[in-house]
Amino acid sequence: MTAPEDSPASVVPPLRRRGEPMRRAVLSAAVELLSREGLAGATVAAVARAAGVHETSVYRRWRTRENLILDALTSELDSALPIPDTGRVREDLLAFFDRLARLLGTPQGHALLRLSVERDDTLDDRRGPYWRDRLDRAVVMVRRGVERGELAPGTDPGLLVEAVSGPLFVRALLSRAPLDEALVTGLVDLALDGARPGRPAGS
């Protein structure tokens, strides 16, 4: 038996996997290929081969390569950004945004961000929501800081989250400058303390 596409010795004959087992096998193969070879390497043919399923089954379920990749990445990254609750707003923000910076530095996080900014009518409307949901949840850290009196009552929680996350997204997408802990600390302290003189940073 020969596969229709190029068939190295390692090719596993497609199985008659269906439903949830098929879905899990395909998504996990997609994540694995994305991590190893990036967006370009994660073709539907390659993912189907690696998962041991028919390419047509993949198309039947996900319709397009982009939908498959988004499903794979959002499933994979679903639990990647927990909201800390240390009792101190600065610690919470540092922990959360440090994880966000590290996520954007991984091949999976970077691929999801790139797909999120690509305008493509074949994509389900699932990209925006992934990041919006996570940043919306981050807002509770700021609200708790306001409730504890650590932050001014008039603080706009969404704006503070945007001010710290924005530069991280821009470095990942545009400038390709490093996403390190010093950057996160600098951004959090700027948002908390501002650049005016006479206030100790990191308080």
Next chain:
Amino acid sequence: MTAPEDSPASVVPPLRRRGEPMRRAVLSAAVELLSREGLAGATVAAVARAAGVHETSVYRRWRTRENLILDALTSELDSALPIPDTGRVREDLLAFFDRLARLLGTPQGHALLRLSVERDDTLDDRRGPYWRDRLDRAVVMVRRGVERGELAPGTDPGLLVEAVSGPLFVRALLSRAPLDEALVTGLVDLALDGARPGRPAGS
């Protein structure tokens, strides 16, 4: 005489424009098409038709559609972001970032930003530098604020510029949330004054 592509009554026969006049006609037609029809409408064929030059002349000079568009946008937007010098750091920052926000809201600015984040090996390495140059120049506003004692001596000028510009880029690319004056004011005041209590905003 018939053009090889679809030829409406308004088609101007290609001229034998060369050198700088040809370049200017093509770039101005590209900017005009980008503004009216967006990235998708600015094909090489449409630009050449609108400029009244041969399509082959365009390819000979710019090689790819993307290079042409980048050249058009960076020429058009070259003087779009002057650095103000009012003597007050808050006024300077508000004026500069308000112009940046408005630029990102125009079809041309938005198109240039989209092209800037697309990874494409056929593009000259000219996208990153456009935004980096402008943000690098913005750093002088912060330095002057430090010199005047309006900002703390330890202020990181690049970080402050990133903290205000980052959310503007992210709104333009990712969330599509509005880029208005209230946003710019909120971001500038957060970067200057921080979110800690007890400090009057907008001072």
